Amino acid sequence: MLLSALPVLGGLLRLMEGRGDREGELVVASLVAIVSHIVAMSVLCILGAFQFSPALRMWRGWHRTAGRVLIPAGVIAALSSIWLAVFFGGPAAEFPLAMVRLVFAVPMLVFLVLATTAIARRRFVAHGAWMTRAYAIAVSGGTQALVSVLWSIPFGEADAVGEIWVVAAGFAINTLVAEVLIRRRARRRVPATVIRRE
Template structure:
């Protein structure tokens, strides 16, 4: 008698795929700006010496504190929205979204405020980049909220993925800058601006790849596509 073996259904295979590599990577990526943000808050709270590099923060601490707290909450909590078992829970997605939307808006708005009103030690060569990507994050969140109100879950997921990618840009900027510092040496102002933009561009490119890959796997009927930040 011949016995036949059958492979498990595709849905079963997908169910057992590891769920944590992507969120873990995002948490590690967020760790870099979170650590530097914590150091900045400690510096402000302890009354450290004022230097040309930090004078603007002591002169007006509210925007930078708002930005650090907002981006920390947004990047860390948002990473868990990429865990399939969590984002499939309507209660989790709704509660997390109600925290992440305000945190994301505060992150974008405070970043734009600092770009316009803080005197920057390196001058204003990178201000256009900061304004462009800060505005893109703000618009992405607004469009994501509008999409979920219209119950367009696919567009909601796409816009919130873009917003999250921009928010964690500081981590990628550090990863891009470290090899340069090790292999070439200290950067000048134009190079720092290029590396700053490269971090954001890399993240946005990866986000677009994820969005298109997700759309290619989605069924042809309307489905609810979870995202990093908005309640249903």
């Protein structure tokens, strides 16, 4: 929940910065994309955290209903992030950062599509794995905030180049943790399968 709350707060701050744009050059399409991204990502991060609760997962009504909200929210969040990166109109120094976000927004969208395909085919294990990967990318903002704090201890406040490394590290850490969790779940299922066969 903490990692989920940090991206939400960051999104709200970004929206406030956009509204107070000194040059007033935010076009309507960009503003719509920013607002859509913040709202959709907030829903995905906060609501998605509860999908990992074993107690709630046992109640299929909750899991299915929440999932029908989460997947569209995730798609909107990913698409808006892609749009903002492709049609980037910010300072030139921030362009590489936008490209880093694009590199992870595209896989997030792909993971959500694969998760939807898997659940439609009743491949529940694959569905859970793809959703875990997508959610890990979604909450990377929280990890990025923690990495930024660690970065500032030896190097001070991150500059444009440092921020690229901080953001990339946050995405990479969450992606790695997601893969570890997925493989750990797979190892837990193997003994149970062997026991049933015996």
